[in-house]
Amino acid sequence: xxxxxxxxxxxxxxxxxxxxxxxxxxxxxxxxxxxxxxxxxxxxxxxxxxxxxxxxxxxxxxxxxxxxxxxxxxxxxxxxxxxxxxxxxxxxxxxxxxxxxxxxxxxxxxxxxxx
Amino acid sequence: xxxxxxxxxxxxxxxxxxxxxxxxxxxxxxxxxxxxxxxxxxxxxxxxxxxxxxxxxxxxxxxxxxxxxxxxxxxxxxxxxxxxxxxxxxxxxxxxxxxxxxxxxxxxxxxxxxxx
Numbered sequence: 001x002x003x004x005x006x007x008x009x010x011x012x013x014x015x016x017x018x019x020x021x022x023x024x025x026x027x028x029x030x031x032x033x034x035x036x037x038x039x040x041x042x043x044x045x046x047x048x049x050x051x052x053x054x055x056x057x058x059x060x061x062x063x064x065x066x067x068x069x070x071x072x073x074x075x076x077x078x079x080x081x082x083x084x085x086x087x088x089x090x091x092x093x094x095x096x097x098x099x100x101x102x103x104x105x106x107x108x109x110x111x112x113x114x115x
Numbered sequence: 116x117x118x119x120x121x122x123x124x125x126x127x128x129x130x131x132x133x134x135x136x137x138x139x140x141x142x143x144x145x146x147x148x149x150x151x152x153x154x155x156x157x158x159x160x161x162x163x164x165x166x167x168x169x170x171x172x173x174x175x176x177x178x179x180x181x182x183x184x185x186x187x188x189x190x191x192x193x194x195x196x197x198x199x200x201x202x203x204x205x206x207x208x209x210x211x212x213x214x215x216x217x218x219x220x221x222x223x224x225x226x227x228x229x230x231x
């Protein structure tokens with residue numbers, strides 16, 4: 001059974017803290033993605049990675065960075081959390097061999113609250 | 116730039132009614148892919164369907180059907196004889212068809228509530 005696992009379902013952090021959101025997939029997928037989901041805005045892409053140590057900015061990368069040291073793990077980093085980063089964060093992965101035709105597999109999401 | 120619009124923010128119907136979720140997209144590409152995902156209350160998005168831009172045939176899967184019309188840039192989703200378990204947020208998405216890892220652009224989502 002394919003699986004994308006996000007390390008924390010719920011986090012509460014304070015403004016200015018450094019936050020790590022971890023995502024692990026067990027499907028040997030090349031592509032991994034981080035989205036944030038906000039009411040009325042749908043899912044917006046923050047960053048994605050098509051290979052180990054490779055990353056590309058999505059639509060809203062400001063305030064975020066990512067790390068992909070191993071194929072199965074894709075981390076989202078908030079260097080200094082702010083209240084406007086309170087959101088649901090969704091990780092997804094996809095095989096790269098089928099290009100853009102493959103479906104995304106999503107984790108259950110990490111709901112981050114920044115106080 | 117690519118864009119997906121789901122104008123219906125929320126829909127509420129009574130069980131067994133048919134319901135259609137609208138999706139309108141914008142892209143300059145001639146080759147692209149369209150998707151529908153379901154997000155139940157548990158939070159994990161579940162893939163429902165993928166269509167490529169060259170295939171305009173409608174598709175039916177059980178109570179679900181999809182109507183793809185390039186002329187109106189629409190990819191609508193119909194649930195027939197809705198059930199309470201269909202309650203979820205539904206997302207329409209669009210992807211370019213180029214080499215490399217291309218992003219999926221999502222619509223705003225439609226929250227569907229099926230009342231018993």
